[in-house]
Amino acid sequence: MTVKRRSNAPRKSAKRRAASAKEGFAQFMKRAYAMELEASARYADFSDQMEIANNREVAELFRKLAGIEKLHAKKILEQMGWKTPPTDLEPFRWEGLEGPETGEHSDLHYLMQPYHALQIALRNEERAAQFFASVARRKLPRAVLDAAHEMAEEEREHVELVKAWMARVPKPERGWDVDLDPPNVND
Amino acid sequence: MTAVAAVAYTPQSYKSEVKPVWCPGCGDYSVLSAVTKALAKLELPPEQVAVVSGIGCSSRIPAYTRCYGFHGVHGRALAAATGLKVARPDLTVIAAGGDGDGYSIGGNHFLHACRRNVDMTYIVMDNRVYGMTKGQPSPTTEPDWDSKLSPHGTGLREFHPLVIALASGANFIARAFSGDPNGCADLIVQAIRTPGFSFVEVLSPCVTFRPEQRDWKTMAHPASVAPTDDPARAARRLMTDDGFNIGILYAGSRTPYRRAEAPRVATSALEQEFAL
Secondary structure, eight states: OOOOOOOSSSEEEEEEEHHHHHHHHHHHHHHHHHHHHHHHHHHHHHHHHHHHOHHHHHHHHHHHHHHHHHHHHHHHHHTTTTTSSSTTTTTOSSSSSOOOOOGGGGGOOOTTTTHHHHHHHHHHHHHHHHHHHHHHSSSSOOHHHHHHHHHHHHHHHHHHHHHHHHSOOOOOOOOTTSSSSSSTOOO | OOOOOOOOOGGGGEEEEGGGSSOTTTHHHHHHHHHHHHHHHTTTGGGGEEEEESSSSSSGGGGGSSEEEEEOTTOOOOHHHHHHHHHHHTSSSEEEEEIIIIIIHHHHHHHHHHHHOSSSSEEEEESSTTTTTTOOOOOTTTTOOTTBBBBBBOOOOOOOOOHHHHHEEEEEEEEEETTEEEEHHHHHHHHHHSSSEEEEEOOOOOTTTTTGGGHHHOOEEEOOOOOOSHHHHHHHHHOOOOSOOOEEEEEOOOOOOOOOOOOOOOHHHHHHHOOO
């Protein structure tokens, strides 16, 4: 009996398939690590900006968020058994302009309140959950899909945590950004 | 033999202890981040890089890096950077500043820096306003920008820096957007790698005096055409450009300026000349 091959492409051996799946998994985890790291660095930047604007409450909140994202990055390092952070992170490109969990500089305002900072965090966590969920729907090695499922679930938990946090801080009143001595007065 | 461990540079390796004092939300934060990412990608030791600036909000950038820095006089970043590069060709020289500093006060230096084609990179953080001095229109401000300091707008046609750079002989011309720091870092990497005068114009919103520029994130878009090395084609593109095309818009192959070496005379030849 002759067995018809489905395509002209050479068939991969089981060993090569396993190696390629392992590589794909490591690549995915590097991407997740890069995402957490970028998010942490951006929150730290935000915290510095708020400190300079003397908005200490929001600065402290952003510093906390930076710490949380850093812990997530560290967790990935431990999970993968990487003793030093991977250095080949630069070529990553995201679907948007930046990582799904990275806040935009233009969202800051010097008079912003903790609620606004949490709104930024909420958007970031929601985008991260969507990103991992979309990876989990692709045709990828089982290990990648499992990890993506797990991370999407974790990000959804973070969404709920941020929402709970938002319920505990006062909502900004109308006119929160009114400054009686604004920096852009040019009289 | 002593083994020397390779240094792994990260963007943090290039950031100084000094915290930027730009307004929260300013695009220049992202440009600083892009510059440090680019230097890390190029693995350039901080002591082999010099960042030179003039005056203005964005011109504070040298203080925020660990590289050699020179915060010069208004509009003279390119003059100082040219002198430095000619004297120390081994250094990677980056000049940086804003639209007012670069195109108005330093406009003449801009033309001639493009013409001279000295091997350096010029990054202009363009927010179309003088931010540091409280919001006067700059050369790139739209003619109808109505503000307290320019009621009903200036009525003056904007300066087109990319067209001017091309006409004056810049060897590499790109436009970046601060809302895309990774893309901006890539363009800076390519600008530094390209020999000659590389000009990177970065759209960098001023959220304090031009809050409407927050909308640039919906307007900036990747250039739909591949970079060209044909100045005529580049000119046509730039003249019809919407001002929000992001990417390399021209990459030429002009030979960078090299200082002419004075003829050297061997001591023995001098001795012969004065031999009695």
